[in-house]
Amino acid sequence: EVQLVESGGGLVQPGGSLRLSCATSGFTFRSYGMSWVRQAPGKGLEWVASILQDGNKKYYLDSVKGRFTISRDNAKNSLFLQMNSLSVEDTGLYYCARGSPNWGSDYWGQGILVTVSS
Amino acid sequence: SYELTQPPSVSVSPGQTASITCSGDKLGDTFACWYQQRPGQSPVLVLYQDNKRPSGIPDRFSGSNSGNTATLTISGTQTTDEADYYCQVWANNTVVFGGGTKVTVL
Numbered sequence: 001e002v003q004l005v006e007s008g009g010g011l012v013q014p015g016g017s018l019r020l021s022c023a024t025s026g027f028t029f030r031s032y033g034m035s036w037v038r039q040a041p042g043k044g045l046e047w048v049a050s051i052l053q054d055g056n057k058k059y060y061l062d063s064v065k066g067r068f069t070i071s072r073d074n075a076k077n078s079l080f081l082q083m084n085s086l087s088v089e090d091t092g093l094y095y096c097a098r099g100s101p102n103w104g105s106d107y108w109g110q111g112i113l114v115t116v117s118s
Numbered sequence: 119s120y121e122l123t124q125p126p127s128v129s130v131s132p133g134q135t136a137s138i139t140c141s142g143d144k145l146g147d148t149f150a151c152w153y154q155q156r157p158g159q160s161p162v163l164v165l166y167q168d169n170k171r172p173s174g175i176p177d178r179f180s181g182s183n184s185g186n187t188a189t190l191t192i193s194g195t196q197t198t199d200e201a202d203y204y205c206q207v208w209a210n211n212t213v214v215f216g217g218g219t220k221v222t223v224l
Binding site: 047101111 | 119149151153155160161162163166167172202206208211214215216217218
């Protein structure tokens with residue numbers, strides 16, 4: 001069974017940092033591209049970043065470029081999102097999702113809440 | 119930046135057909151996929167590559183993509199299909215989601 005489990009969220013002040021993790025199991029992690037997608041309370045889905053299988057190609061939403069870094073550890077079947085210089089606009093539920101960005105994401109985690117507030 | 123436009127809401131009677139559109143410049147030149155998100159749940163991929171259904175998705179979900187419009191069609195709509203639906207494409211090295219359409223079955 002494919003499983004994606006996010007962790008590392010929480011409450012942080014504006015300007016602060018968080019590192020999200022996504023532990024995966026049930027599939028060959030190194031064979032899949034992975035993405036982070038967020039959803040502000042009561043709003044739609046917003047893509048944040050994607051990384052291809054070997055980790056050499058990374059893509060970002062313009063508003064997070066230079067602040068967020070997506071990475072992966074294929075030996076540990078894990079995906080990460082380092083988030084720096086957080087602003088209130090980054091508040092939302094962050095999902096880890098499996099799949100290359102041009103093909104769609106066929107499995108999603110349950111999401112982890114990130115709240116940026118003073 | 120590339121934009122996708124969806125109607126905010128669609129209403130349909132049980133057993134009838136619901137059509138949800140997604141509009142974008144030359145959308146038909148690329149593949150679109152669609153997600154269903156029920157309240158309080160994670161998104162579920164219901165169509166990829168315009169009209170392919172992942173394993174476990176009922177065949178009442180179908181899709182098309184031509185010109186500037188992609189369409190998700192739900193035939194024989196059931197109450198369990200009530201959800202938000204999002205289209206998505208890969209454009210200019212970014213993932214773009216439509217704003218979402220709330221489908222109400224009444």
